[in-house]
Amino acid sequence: MxxxxxxxxxxxxxxxxxxxxxxxxxxxxxxxxYLNDKKIGYHRVDIENLDSGKIVKTEANFKVKFLFFDAxxxxxxxxxxxxxxxxxxxxxxxxxxxxxxxxxxxxKDDQQFKITDQDSTERVDGCVRSFAYWDLDLIxxxxxxxxxxxxxxxxxxxxxxxxxxxxxxxxxxADHYRINSEEMIINVWYSNSKEWVALSTVVNGDNxxxxxxx
Numbered sequence: 001m002x003x004x005x006x007x008x009x010x011x012x013x014x015x016x017x018x019x020x021x022x023x024x025x026x027x028x029x030x031x032x033x034y035l036n037d038k039k040i041g042y043h044r045v046d047i048e049n050l051d052s053g054k055i056v057k058t059e060a061n062f063k064v065k066f067l068f069f070d071a072x073x074x075x076x077x078x079x080x081x082x083x084x085x086x087x088x089x090x091x092x093x094x095x096x097x098x099x100x101x102x103x104x105x106x107x108k109d110d111q112q113f114k115i116t117d118q119d120s121t122e123r124v125d126g127c128v129r130s131f132a133y134w135d136l137d138l139i140x141x142x143x144x145x146x147x148x149x150x151x152x153x154x155x156x157x158x159x160x161x162x163x164x165x166x167x168x169x170x171x172x173x174a175d176h177y178r179i180n181s182e183e184m185i186i187n188v189w190y191s192n193s194k195e196w197v198a199l200s201t202v203v204n205g206d207n208x209x210x211x212x213x214x
Contacts, residue, residue, distance in 0.1 A: 026049075027047040028047070029195075031043040033060070035203075038064075041063055043058075044060075047134060052083075054081070057078070057079050060075070062074040075095065076094070085127070087128060087129065092105055092106075093147045093148065104149070109123075124152055129141045131186075155179055156180045158178050161175075167191075168212075184203075186199065198213060
């Protein structure tokens, strides 16, 4: 009887330990996406932490309706492999931007990173990073790769200030950063523990595209 109880306790402890290990190796970030004040879809990031680095999978799906018709559709998926030093090893992405198909394929080869999209191939030196909003330190790089169109952009990331924002119905303190590039300006917010919690940018003139963490 005693051994049976001890065995059950061991199983419970092992199960709890495995749950902790799984939480440490797997992370999912989910966002509701709004165009102005109307919800239009979602953006999800799955992060797997390995001894060799990270595997990051991204999926986004937007749909804008006008009356009874779909006025705009957007679908994007990507898989990135990162080294332990915070550099991209590979990237593969596919995008359907309202009927326009795009893809980006990239791979580290010796000292260069080869970037191929539907129009061209480019080789760049050094450590390549994408717009990895899920890691504040990564987006502070001087150049970032756009995973949708393959552009390798000069950027500056500035700290705007500490602010109170609403996340999942709760008001939290967050640090506001602004990423500036020739393509667009992107505002990103992080919690005190450096978790990505919100994003906004202006599209099509004066429309606000906004992410809110679920």
